[in-house]
Amino acid sequence: xxxxxxxxxxxxxxxxxxDLAAVRDVGREVRTFLExxxxxxxxxxxxxLICAEAGNNAVEYxxxxxxxxxxxxxxxxxxxAVELRVYDHTPGFDLPPxxxxxxxxxxxxxxxxxxxxLTDDIQYWRGQSHNCLIARRQRQADPLAASRVSxxxxxxxxxxxxxxxxxxxxxxxxxxSAIFRFTEELNQSAGDTAFIERWLNELQxxxxxxxxxxxxxxxxxxxxxxxxxxxxxxxxxxxxxDDSRNLGPASVERAVMRSPQDSWFDANAPLAPDDPLSxxxxxxxxxxxxxxxxGEKVGVLTIGRYALTHSFTAGQVNIIHTLADFLGNQIRNAxxxxxxxxxxxxxxxxxxxxxxxKQLLPKAHPRRGRWGTLGFCESAQRVGGDFYxxxxxxxxxxxxxxxxxxxxxxxxxxxxxxxRTLLHARPDxxxxxxxxxxxxxxxxxxxxxGMDMIITxxxxxxxxxxxxxxxxxxxxxxxxxxxxxxxxxxxxxxGPPLGIDEALxxxxxxxxxxxxxxxxxxxxxxxxATDAHGSQLGxxxxxxxxxxxxxxxxxxxxxxxxxxxLRGATNGSRTAADDQTLLLLLEDLSPTVALP
Amino acid sequence: MTTSPQxxxxxxxxxxxxxxxxxxxxxxxxxxxxxxxxTEHNRIDLDFSTxxxxxxxxxxxxxxxxxxxxxxxxxxxxxxxxxxxxxxxxLTRMHRLFEIAKV
Numbered sequence: 004x005x006x007x008x009x010x011x012x013x014x015x016x017x018x019x020x021x022d023l024a025a026v027r028d029v030g031r032e033v034r035t036f037l038e039x040x041x042x043x044x045x046x047x048x049x050x051x052l053i054c055a056e057a058g059n060n061a062v063e064y065x066x067x068x069x070x071x072x073x074x075x076x077x078x079x080x081x082x083x084a085v086e087l088r089v090y091d092h093t094p095g096f097d098l099p100p101x102x103x104x105x106x107x108x109x110x111x112x113x114x115x116x117x118x119x120x121l122t123d124d125i126q127y128w129r130g131q132s133h134n135c136l137i138a139r140r141q142r143q144a145d146p147l148a149a150s151r152v153s154x155x156x157x158x159x160x161x162x163x164x165x166x167x168x169x170x171x172x173x174x175x176x177x178x179x180s181a182i183f184r185f186t187e188e189l190n191q192s193a194g195d196t197a198f199i200e201r202w203l204n205e206l207q208x209x210x211x212x213x214x215x216x217x218x219x220x221x222x223x224x225x226x227x228x229x230x231x232x233x234x235x236x237x238x239x240x241x242x243x244x245d246d247s248r249n250l251g252p253a254s255v256e257r258a259v260m261r262s263p264q265d266s267w268f269d270a271n272a273p274l275a276p277d278d279p280l281s282x283x284x285x286x287x288x289x290x291x292x293x294x295x296x297x298g299e300k301v302g303v304l305t306i307g308r309y310a311l312t313h314s315f316t317a318g319q320v321n322i323i324h325t326l327a328d329f330l331g332n333q334i335r336n337a338x339x340x341x342x343x344x345x346x347x348x349x350x351x352x353x354x355x356x357x358x359x360x361k362q363l364l365p366k367a368h369p370r371r372g373r374w375g376t377l378g379f380c381e382s383a384q385r386v387g388g389d390f391y392x393x394x395x396x397x398x399x400x401x402x403x404x405x406x407x408x409x410x411x412x413x414x415x416x417x418x419x420x421x422x423r424t425l426l427h428a429r430p431d432x433x434x435x436x437x438x439x440x441x442x443x444x445x446x447x448x449x450x451x452x453g454m455d456m457i458i459t460x461x462x463x464x465x466x467x468x469x470x471x472x473x474x475x476x477x478x479x480x481x482x483x484x485x486x487x488x489x490x491x492x493x494x495x496x497x498g499p500p501l502g503i504d505e506a507l508x509x510x511x512x513x514x515x516x517x518x519x520x521x522x523x524x525x526x527x528x529x530x531x532a533t534d535a536h537g538s539q540l541g542x543x544x545x546x547x548x549x550x551x552x553x554x555x556x557x558x559x560x561x562x563x564x565x566x567x568x569l570r571g572a573t574n575g576s577r578t579a580a581d582d583q584t585l586l587l588l589l590e591d592l593s594p595t596v597a598l599p
Numbered sequence: 600m601t602t603s604p605q606x607x608x609x610x611x612x613x614x615x616x617x618x619x620x621x622x623x624x625x626x627x628x629x630x631x632x633x634x635x636x637x638t639e640h641n642r643i644d645l646d647f648s649t650x651x652x653x654x655x656x657x658x659x660x661x662x663x664x665x666x667x668x669x670x671x672x673x674x675x676x677x678x679x680x681x682x683x684x685x686x687x688x689x690l691t692r693m694h695r696l697f698e699i700a701k702v
Contacts, residue, residue, distance in 0.1 A: 023622045048683040055654045059622045107696050108666060110659035117655055120690055263672050267695045290695065317685060317694035321701070 017076045019058075021065050021092070026058025029076050033087075040080045043143050049121040050078075050140075053087060056114040057136050061091035069093060072133075087138045095134040098127040103271060195337065199231050199330065203304075206326045207233060210319045212306045214283055218242070218256055219294075219302035219334065227256060227303065230334075239279045252277040256303045259291040266291045268307075269314065284309055292324065294331030301335050356416045363423045365393050369401060373591045374467055375559045376401070379566070380584040388415025389526050389582035392426055394433060399468045402433040405524040405586050406460040407479070409500075414454060421450065422458060436462035436475035437498075437511035444477065444501045444509070451502030458501040461524055465588060470516040475509050477501045480527050483542065485549040486517025487556070487592065493542060519556060521549045522588040529583045532570070544569055556592050563587060611642045616650035620657030629660035633667055641673035644700075648679035653687055665697060676700050 019025035034051045061074045069092035077088040102119040105112040122138045218227040226241040253275035269288035289307015304327045368376045388408030408415040432439035461479040476496015485491040498509035552562040665675040676698045688694045
């Protein structure tokens with residue numbers, strides 16, 4: 004317990020043991036004394052805290068015999084000022100000329116800062132037997148204090164409480180009214196640019212901010228892009244989010260994306276010189292707040308003022324947090340709705356493209372006497388780039404065409420459509436596949452080049468009467484021929500793919516079809532299909548099936564069934580990695596088949 | 600001091616604040632809150648509606664708890680601080696570090 008010597012009215016002298024609890028008791032005594040002297044609650048709070056900080060230092064730094072010596076407090080109150088003197092027996096310390104706050108995460112080092120911030124003048128005198136800390140502060144003007152001391156204390160406390168409540172009420176009112184003002188718009192425009200701009204301008208006004216920058220994570224998730232800023236004339240570059248490498252400038256906005264906490268900057272912790280935010284001005288103070296929705300960061304709002312010393316109050320920080328988080332939710336909802344709509348539109352596009360692609364394939368597979376055709380096309384995705392066609396040329400000829408647009412999905416299907424249209428545009432070229440391929444290339448090269456795509460294709464003209472076969476290819480796998488007598492061959496078409504160069508010439512291979520001929524055109528999705536061990540199918544199994552079909556005069560259906568069996572064995576239950584297309588021409592030597 | 604989870608949210612450690620958080624009780628207060636932290640907690644709510652005095656030692660305890668919960672990650676909230684405590688938090692800019700909530 005402290006020993007009290009009180010000079011009524013003006014001065015109190017309190018002495019206590021060198022003990023933390025005892026100096027705290029002194030602080031309470033000082034509080035009571037100053038209340039009686041008519042100081043305002045704010046002043047009383049400040050002096051109570053100064054007493055505690057000075058007393059704690061006097062106890063904590065006392066060593067040896069000094070811990071048995073008392074700590075003395077003298078409080079001197081005049082009409083205009085209060086002075087506190089604290090006598091300690093510690094080794095003493097050098098009071099720094101200025102006090103700054105330590106790093107926010109340091110758990111100590113705020114005592115001197117508090118005492119200096121709460122007083123007008125503070126000094127520390129070191130002596131041989133003891134030291135003395137002297138703190139002075141002017142009193143706040145209070146004309147009623149002298150006449151109604153106890154009433155004014157109570158009234159001032161009520162006023163302080165009222166002030167706090169008013170501030171809280173104003174904060175809540177500002178938040179609620181802003182939310183209500185925009186509620187009507189939520190169904191129509193939440194998340195759009197105009198909505199975000201109005202919301203942020205409102206926030207800027209309510210909190211007295213001078214500027215703001217809202218960045219959102221871009222669609223690829225790799226950068227923070229500026230969505231809205233109060234300084235539309237200042238160019239702020241996108242910020243890379245990948246911090247595994249040292250990409251981009253030092254940025255408080257990037258730092259916030261890696262942390263769940265706000266990041267503040269002011270005179271004590273200024274922005275890095277190369278921080279893009281520095282482009283907004285020279286005396287910036289404010290903070291960056293991450294916008295997080297269900298654990299996912301959607302962006303960062305940075306808001307501030309130009310005055311380095313003029314910080315946001317706790318109430319204003321609350322408003323910014325609440326309105327920024329509400330905005331983040333609206334933006335995420337809008338992004339989700341937009342993504343859903345985009346997916347629906349894409350789904351519809353795929354449905355249309357898939358229907359178109361099915362229309363491209365021949366409705367019927369021509370048969371001419373002994374000769375029959377059959378094709379098969381399966382896309383790796385719902386819409387693929389493989390295509391085949393069979394065009395009748397006069398009464399004794401057929402043009403077999405197969406193509407593979409490099410790539411999959413919608414663009415590949417659209418180019419397959421264009422290819423099919425061109426193929427039917429020049430029936431006069433059907434008897435000369437090389438000229439036809441050359442013409443196709445000239446008409447496709449501009450469009451394909453613009454999309455960085457190419458097409459491999461193969462055209463085979465067959466004359467049943469002369470048994471002539473003419474083949475021209477553009478970067479396509481070889482056609483396979485087999486005959487009844489055991490002959491089989493892969494006819495390589497050596498031209499480059501379509502779409503590389505307009506001025507290309509294409510060679511033509513000529514063969515005479517053997518008895519019981521089988522011709523197989525296919526895309527590389529068939530031969531490059533892999534089994535469960537990762538081995539590619541290649542052409543050998545195709546040649547075996549084709550040779551067996553010719554030797555044993557299998558029907559079209561039998562032969563295609565064997566190819567289907569081969570595909571099943573290769574792909575198993577897995578979806579093929581690439582489109583797979585087969586086109587088969589077969590001469591049936593069964594005696595019952597009529598001659599053409 | 601007693602601590603108790605709020606009935607509605609088992610991820611929150613709800614702690615009624617002491618009347619004072621000063622050099623005499625800040626270390627035991629900090630240690631007791633820490634010992635009550637469970638794996639599932641990702642928020643500490645300190646109800647400071649009846650806490651009338653905090654000094655720099657008390658601030659040190661709050662910063663220590665803030666660091667403990669942030670490492671999970673989580674958040675420390677100061678609920679309904681009284682005017683002198685709110686003034687102290689703003690003066691030392693701790694309102695930038697902790698979430699100050701009026702509930």
